[in-house]
Amino acid sequence: MTFRARHLLGIEPLSPPEIVSLLDLAETYVAFNRRTVKHSDALEGLTQINMFFEPSTRTQSSFELAGKRLGADVMNMAMAQSSLTKGETLIDTALTLNAMRPDLLVVRHQDSGAVNLLASKVDCAVINAGDGRHEHPTQALLDALTIRRAKGRLQRLTIAICGDIAHSRVARSNLILLGKMENRLRLVGPATLMPAGAADLGCEVYEDMREGLAGADVVMMLRLQKERMDGGFIPSAREYFHRWGLDAEKLACAKPDAIVMHPGPMNRGVEIDGTIADDINRSVIQDQVEMGVAVRMAAMDLLARNLRAERGARAAEESIDV
Amino acid sequence: MNLHFINARLIDPEAQTDAIGSLAVADGVIVADAPEGAATIDCGGKCLAPGLIDWGVKIGEPGERHKESLRSAAAAAVAGGVTTIIARPDTLPPIDSPEALEFATRRAAEVSARVRHQAALTRGREGAEMVEMAFLSDAGAIAFTDGVRVTTNTRLLSRAMTYARGIGALIVGHPQDADLSRGASATSGKFASLYGLAAVSTMAERMGLERDLALVELTGARWHADQITAACALPAIERARTAGLDVSFGTSIHHLTLNEFDVGDYRTFFRFTPPLRSEDDRVAMIEAVADGRIDVIGSFHTPQDEESKRLPFAAAAPGAVGLETLLPAAMRLYHQGGLSLPQLWRAMSLNPARRLGLPGGRLTAGAPADLVLFDPDAPFILDRFTLRSKSKNTPFDGARMEGRVLGTWVGGAQVYAHE
Numbered sequence A: 001m002t003f004r005a006r007h008l009l010g011i012e013p014l015s016p017p018e019i020v021s022l023l024d025l026a027e028t029y030v031a032f033n034r035r036t037v038k039h040s041d042a043l044e045g046l047t048q049i050n051m052f053f054e055p056s057t058r059t060q061s062s063f064e065l066a067g068k069r070l071g072a073d074v075m076n077m078a079m080a081q082s083s084l085t086k087g088e089t090l091i092d093t094a095l096t097l098n099a100m101r102p103d104l105l106v107v108r109h110q111d112s113g114a115v116n117l118l119a120s121k122v123d124c125a126v127i128n129a130g131d132g133r134h135e136h137p138t139q140a141l142l143d144a145l146t147i148r149r150a151k152g153r154l155q156r157l158t159i160a161i162c163g164d165i166a167h168s169r170v171a172r173s174n175l176i177l178l179g180k181m182e183n184r185l186r187l188v189g190p191a192t193l194m195p196a197g198a199a200d201l202g203c204e205v206y207e208d209m210r211e212g213l214a215g216a217d218v219v220m221m222l223r224l225q226k227e228r229m230d231g232g233f234i235p236s237a238r239e240y241f242h243r244w245g246l247d248a249e250k251l252a253c254a255k256p257d258a259i260v261m262h263p264g265p266m267n268r269g270v271e272i273d274g275t276i277a278d279d280i281n282r283s284v285i286q287d288q289v290e291m292g293v294a295v296r297m298a299a300m301d302l303l304a305r306n307l308r309a310e311r312g313a314r315a316a317e318e319s320i321d322v
Numbered sequence B: 001m002n003l004h005f006i007n008a009r010l011i012d013p014e015a016q017t018d019a020i021g022s023l024a025v026a027d028g029v030i031v032a033d034a035p036e037g038a039a040t041i042d043c044g045g046k047c048l049a050p051g052l053i054d055w056g057v058k059i060g061e062p063g064e065r066h067k068e069s070l071r072s073a074a075a076a077a078v079a080g081g082v083t084t085i086i087a088r089p090d091t092l093p094p095i096d097s098p099e100a101l102e103f104a105t106r107r108a109a110e111v112s113a114r115v116r117h118q119a120a121l122t123r124g125r126e127g128a129e130m131v132e133m134a135f136l137s138d139a140g141a142i143a144f145t146d147g148v149r150v151t152t153n154t155r156l157l158s159r160a161m162t163y164a165r166g167i168g169a170l171i172v173g174h175p176q177d178a179d180l181s182r183g184a185s186a187t188s189g190k191f192a193s194l195y196g197l198a199a200v201s202t203m204a205e206r207m208g209l210e211r212d213l214a215l216v217e218l219t220g221a222r223w224h225a226d227q228i229t230a231a232c233a234l235p236a237i238e239r240a241r242t243a244g245l246d247v248s249f250g251t252s253i254h255h256l257t258l259n260e261f262d263v264g265d266y267r268t269f270f271r272f273t274p275p276l277r278s279e280d281d282r283v284a285m286i287e288a289v290a291d292g293r294i295d296v297i298g299s300f301h302t303p304q305d306e307e308s309k310r311l312p313f314a315a316a317a318p319g320a321v322g323l324e325t326l327l328p329a330a331m332r333l334y335h336q337g338g339l340s341l342p343q344l345w346r347a348m349s350l351n352p353a354r355r356l357g358l359p360g361g362r363l364t365a366g367a368p369a370d371l372v373l374f375d376p377d378a379p380f381i382l383d384r385f386t387l388r389s390k391s392k393n394t395p396f397d398g399a400r401m402e403g404r405v406l407g408t409w410v411g412g413a414q415v416y417a418h419e
Helices: A016-033 A058-069 A090-099 A114-119 A137-151 A169-180 A209-213 A237-244 A285-321 B070-079 B098-108 B133-138 B154-167 B190-195 B203-219 B231-242 B253-257 B279-290 B326-335 B341-356
Strands: A047-052 A073-078 A104-109 A125-131 A158-162 A184-188 A204-206 A218-221 A259-261 B003-012 B017-026 B029-031 B039-042 B047-050 B052-057 B082-087 B114-117 B170-173 B222-225 B247-252 B296-298 B371-381 B400-410 B413-417
Touching: A016 A137, A016 A169, A016 A285, A047 A058, A058 A073, A058 A104, A058 A125, A058 A285, A090 A114, A104 A114, A104 A285, A114 A125, A125 A137, A125 A285, A137 A169, A137 A218, A137 A259, A137 A285, A158 A169, A158 A209, A169 A184, A184 A209, A204 A209, A237 B133, A259 A285, B003 B341, B003 B371, B017 B341, B047 B341, B052 B070, B052 B247, B052 B296, B052 B326, B052 B341, B070 B082, B070 B098, B070 B400, B070 B413, B082 B341, B082 B400, B098 B114, B098 B133, B133 B154, B154 B170, B154 B203, B154 B222, B203 B222, B203 B231, B231 B247, B231 B279, B247 B253, B247 B279, B253 B279, B253 B296, B253 B326, B279 B341, B296 B326, B296 B341, B326 B341, B326 B371, B326 B400
Parallel strands: A047 A073, A047 A104, A104 A125, A158 A184, A158 A218, A184 A204, A218 A259, B003 B039, B003 B047, B052 B082, B082 B114, B170 B222, B222 B247, B247 B296
Antiparallel strands: B003 B017, B017 B029, B047 B371, B371 B400, B400 B413
């Protein structure tokens, strides 16, 4: 195994061999999860705390399931009701948590960089489950695994990431990961939802959906947040769907065997037509959910191995000192 | 109908020429050679030019048909040599949805002049939410503007400009600092002080323009300023052009031909938005049109009924009708030597066509046969009650003018003939 990181805070610090290594291990967990008995003792004796400062159902339950299948003691902390609402700072919360001696912290936070801040204050391994508009590394890894399984490779593909790019941590992590793997990347969406300097991110930028999808192997749709629609970045949901919503006619511009992805939850009839989302020949959206558990198991397994190795080395040093 | 205009003084804004010649029309389009059997029209040495394209016309439909209907506006237009009306969206309700635009477009198809609609930039022109710009563009909206209701929400305006850039739409701005100009009915200066009118500095125009141009630079939007009327705004125009921004600039015929002293004894027909400027500003605007810094001249036709004008100056509704007086008023500039006829037609016909992507505004083969035949020297005294507009609010009432429209053709069909 080449994966040596202590935390998984983003895709940015990972090398291509580390990514491949993680995906290879995740592949074994896919088979493992399809077994009748799904229990391993990889995280036996370790405590995993899921801290979600922002609402999440899919990601949180995916991490919870992953930890339990690996034998960890899993605790979910509902941060909305936590002492943070009573005025405690994030750092104080981290220190308090640290005193409880967890081994794995899974953190989602609405502010970019908050997970990095927390990781710098605790002794355990931290996994970023999404921070603001910054990164969502396990989502990018599960997307990569889904693509690799569907297309047979993770290189030299034309991948169109479509929709609300500007606010998407999923898009950012995917851009980095898929870019490291030497794919041809395209960003497609209205100019108002395109981050400034998008063209400098090593990808092609399209405002026309049909042009952006032309010849694509992978069509990755992003959620458009309905709360941003009124008077914000786009005039209306109906205009958005007309121009940038994925329907059969626009999908026909992509390659005939192009796969359709979506990180969920979906707004049917806004960014994606329901029939496309449900088309088992094109949509891999359910596969993404399955890969999510496997990828998170692999990530936690690798981090736990590194954590144990680090603690073992430290204990050995301490015994020499004595 | 195939036509052959002979013995005409052809005003060609593309070639910037003014010379005697002939012009042929076949099936509504200008052609190189007269088709056989074409009806010959001897112009008697009078001027034949592309029909005017008047950018920024208010029509009272829907909501204020008592002030102006599409039918009366079109009648006034063709009598004034205007073959294409670029209508404003400040109707009641405003044209801010594809449905409203479709209604207006359907009604406009029944009249003698061509009518293209601008749509509002924000819903209800309230500056809070952008309109469905892509649907409106698909439905035929030619540009987007909230008119004189300046969008003060800079974030919204920035997003609207970004969105417009994405779909290739043109935004029309009204350069004015809304806070500074609130409540003003005159331009700051000696005249306004003596008359005791609430006034605004021309600096408000420059400030509004500078803000909008900064947003254009930020977003890369296609942008047009409806009315530049102040000399202090001109350096910003020059900077924007040097920077290569996709911008154009317009002004109004009233600001080119009248100044603040014309208000005289608080005559409300001279109440405009922005208010009439100093003579120095007026002369500077003429020079800017002549050298191309300002691209477009429009009438900003704004019909107001008697009740809206029979009020104290500051309380009276601003604006004047202009469709029928645009051409004779422009002749003042020609006779004074400020602008040649080709220069005027560049600003009143060719440039608006180019900026709005319309095929007209030129005399070249392939262009639609939208034409005006006029006598630039014919004198008359304007009687506002002879105007075809439903509203009669013109500052030129009783004025000595020169320049008569003799005939107007739209798509090769004669839609007006002077009796």
